[in-house]
Amino acid sequence: MTRQTISSGSPFEEQIGYARAVVDGGWVHVSGTTGFDYATMTIPDGVVAQAEQALRNVAAALAEAGCGFADVVRVRYLLPDRDDFEPCWPVLREAFGAHPPAATMQMCELLDPRMLIEIEVTARRPG
Numbered sequence: 001m002t003r004q005t006i007s008s009g010s011p012f013e014e015q016i017g018y019a020r021a022v023v024d025g026g027w028v029h030v031s032g033t034t035g036f037d038y039a040t041m042t043i044p045d046g047v048v049a050q051a052e053q054a055l056r057n058v059a060a061a062l063a064e065a066g067c068g069f070a071d072v073v074r075v076r077y078l079l080p081d082r083d084d085f086e087p088c089w090p091v092l093r094e095a096f097g098a099h100p101p102a103a104t105m106q107m108c109e110l111l112d113p114r115m116l117i118e119i120e121v122t123a124r125r126p127g
Contacts, residue, residue: 008057009069021061027125028065028123032078033057034089034115047084047116051091054119060094062123070099071123077105078118 005019021030028041035050036043038057044050062068077095079085085105096103101121110118 004065006061008033008061010036011041012036018051018060019111020057021066023125024066028062028067028071028127029113030058030061030121030123032120033061033077034110034112034118034120036115043114044110047079047081048087048091050116051088051119054117054118055091055095059118062121065123065125067123067125069095070097072096072127073124074102074122075101075103076120077103078108078110079105079116079119080107080109081116082107084116 004023006021006023007013008020010020017042020033027112033054034043034057035053037053038056046054061067062071076083077088077092110116
């Protein structure tokens with residue numbers, strides 16, 4: 001089995017020393033992903049907009065690994081403020097609702113105070 005790393009181009013990956021995702025055999029492990037737009041290194045205001053961007057970032061990593069949201073078996077949501085979670089539910093349901101994974105929401109501080117949500121997933125590649 002081969003191991004492949006996937007980069008989003010985020011400078012955080014180089015600075016901190018991690019990959020956006022690691023493909024190990026049939027498994028895809030996507031690192032905690034925030035709402036930064038890595039092309040512009042900007043982050044939108046508001047937790048829902050950040051969740052949408054984080055999901056776009058996760059989707060790009062999954063696609064590069066040969067899978068998508070339907071292949072996600074585990075998702076973790078990390079938020080500094082529990083009250084920010086419920087407004088994200090429609091966006092999360094749109095991404096995962098057709099094939100719901102096991103999920104956990106955890107409250108914690110994030111690296112940058114502008115970050116309002118971080119999303120981490122594990123997927124099983126088809127076939």
